[in-house]
Amino acid sequence: MNSAKERLSSKAQRVKTKVMQRTTSTQSWILPKLDSSYAPPGTWVNIDNDVTPFERQTWGGWSLVGYWMSDILSTQSWAGASAIISIGLTYREALVCLIMGTIIISIPLVLNGMIGARLHVPYAIAARSSFGYYFSRVPVVIRMVTALFWHSIQTYSGATAMTQVIRSIWPSYLDIPNHLPESAGITTQQMVSHLIFWLVQFPILLIPPHKLKAFFLFKAIYVTLAAIAMVIGLCVLAGGSGDIWTQTPRYSGSERSWLILYFMSSLTGSWATMATNVADYTRYMKSDRKVYLQALLMPGISTFIGVMGIIATSASRVVYGEYIWDPVQLTARFDGPGGRAAAFFCGVAWCVAQIGVNVSANVISCANDMTSLCPKYINIRRGAIITTVIGAWIMVPWKIVSSAASLINFMSALAVFLAPIAALLATDYWIVSSRRIDVPALYRPDGRYKYWKGTNFRAVLALFVSLGPNMPGLIRNVDSSVYIGGAEKLYNFNYLWGFVSAAVVYAGLSWLFPVPEARITKEEMKTWEQEQYLASLEGVDVGQREMRSGSDGSLQKEKITMDQK
Incomplete structure (x- = not known):
């Protein structure tokens, strides 16, 4: 007994000492510098932004399948194709947009995924070979801000699913009186749901990426079964799959064609973040050959969840008298003893779905970026904590969702920035560098990738050439009253333009103004x-x-x- 008390007392004393150190000295927050690092003295790196150790290269083909199912199976993917139908196109055109859009984005996913799988470095480090050691921080910050924003939105979206879980057990939960002022932009009940969802999500965000395989597999199986069950249940209640299959388009001619192109590009751009920093995940792969699976997984899984959404939406009109595109809003209609049981299991599924998206697409990405910007103090775990505190609370997501439509449109349009970044990464690795990167030099400020004062002007020029024609469309996306004339047509395929133009300009400038010292031989x-x-x-x-x-x-x-x- 005394021995147990002594151990407990000793542990409490160690915790107290550590807390005192952390609150009184910044030195206690410094992370250990790896002895095996390629970085020279004075340049700090930690295990999370160094080359991935062999023992952490644990992902195989099934891990990649689980990862992409975790990333794609979400409320947004469910509603994406259905939303296109709500605009006035048919299910056939919605599926064409979905399939073509995801096939297009699969190209940079494979190209940039191979960088991580072969070099085993994160996106922020890989970007140094194309942008330069210091200028690479610009695309890193762009990606980091995007991840913060979407983590904020996805967390609040998960909170709405948590509301359905709680009300399915205690229906009176929806009647909780509001004690918050109207200026808060959120009710007491919504705040409680947000807090509970965040607390459930928080420990999962702290799991190291190389140990997430089990969670990804769990989400893939559970959410898939829940989606299929929702569709079957609605079709049984509706006596069929509804009338959405006979809907005729409200547009014709060139207007219809431009709409199809616009939505196809929008669906492509919605995955622009992943196409940019996919190396953050493929760095954990055991074999680079599995990277090619993404070319099948992205369109395949996206089409599956999109079709589930279309069928459920169609059946919802028969059952509830209106098209319901959002699966959480659909879950909210499940009532009665059997309906509440269904609401519980479906609500849990969509909570798991949103947590999975946050883990796979937002938090790890943002944490990796923070690690590269401040490796002396931030590792992936600390970065995840900072990300979720800022995204879920400081950014006030409920106000973003309810009142900042122009901000949401602007952030959605960040694909115009991410497209050229993804293109420059892929072009530099596959064409300019011929798949030969001096990995140790990526960690050296004065190494072969310093270019001119840490900036590769070829990448900068290619970035501006790509962005220029898309800027009028970006402005109009924020303020619809702005007239931009024919520039709107170009913006309809902004991702394609951004990617192709940046790739061509960068390859051309690198050919006209080569940097021999930045290239290495096969040997x-x-x-x-x-x-x-x-x-x-x-x-x-x-x-x-x-x-x-x-x-x-x-x-x-x-x-x-x-x-x-």
Whole structure:
């Protein structure tokens, strides 16, 4: 007994000492610097923005399947295709927009995903080879702000699903009196839902990315089953799938064609964030060959959840007398003993869906970006805490959703910035650098990627050339009263223009004004890859060496040769 008391007392004393240190000295917040880092003395990195250690390269093909199901299965993906129908197009045109839009975005997903899978570095570090060591912070900040915004929105969206979970158990929860002023922009009941959802979500956000496979798999199975169950249940109640299949388009001719192009580009742009920083996740992959799975997973899963949304929306009109596009609002209609049970399980599913999106698309991305900007004090876990506190509370998401339509339109239009960034990353790696990047130099301020004072003017010019024609459309997206003439047509395919124009200009400028010192030979690249492989084998027995040699795709031949030597 005394021994247990002593251990408890000792632990309490250690916690007290640590708290005192953290509250009285900034030195106690400094993260340990890796001895194995490529960074020179005076340049700080930590384990989360250094090259991913071999023991954290745990993702295989099924991990990628779970990840993308986690990312795509959300309330927004459910309602996306249905919303196109509500504008006046048919289900056929909505599916064309959905399938083509996701196929297009699969291209940069694969191209930039390969960067992370082969180099095992995060997006913020990989960007240094194309933008320059210091200017790379600009695209990092753009992506970070976008992630913060969407984490804020997704968290509040999850809170609405949490409301359905609670009211399914205690219906009187909806009648909680409001004690907050109207200026708060939120009721007491909504605030309670938001707090509960945030508290449930918080510990999941702290799980290291390489250990998230189980959660992604759980979400993929649960949300898929819930979506199918919702559709089947509604179709049974409706006696069929409704009349949305016979709806005729309200537009024709060129107006209809431009609308299709606009929505296709919008659906492409909605995944622009992931196409930009996908290396933050593929860096944990064991084999780069699995990256190509994304070309099938993105359109396949998106089409599945989009079709589920269309069928449920169509059936909802028969059952409830109106089209209901939002799955959470649809869940809110489930009443009675059986209906409330369905509301509970579906509400939990959409809570899990929004948590999964926040983890996979927003928090880890933002935390990685913060880590690269301040590696001395911020790692992924601390970055996740900062992200969720700012996004869920300081940014006041309920006010953004309820009153800042122009801000939402502006943030949605950030694809015009992210498209050229994704293009520059892919073009630099695949064309300009011929897939040969000096990874150690990415961590050195005075290395081969410093260009001119840390800035690659080729990337800067390509960025501005890409952004220029899209800016009038961006302005009109914020203020619809602004007349921009024919520029609106170009904005209808803003992602395609942004990506292609940036890629062409950057490749052209790099050909006209080459930087020989920023390029490495095949032999130099192979040497680094072999060093990484040898480092991964330290302390590993022969049997495990053989297993690793046969499971790492692109380096298999070199590794076998080295083992024989």
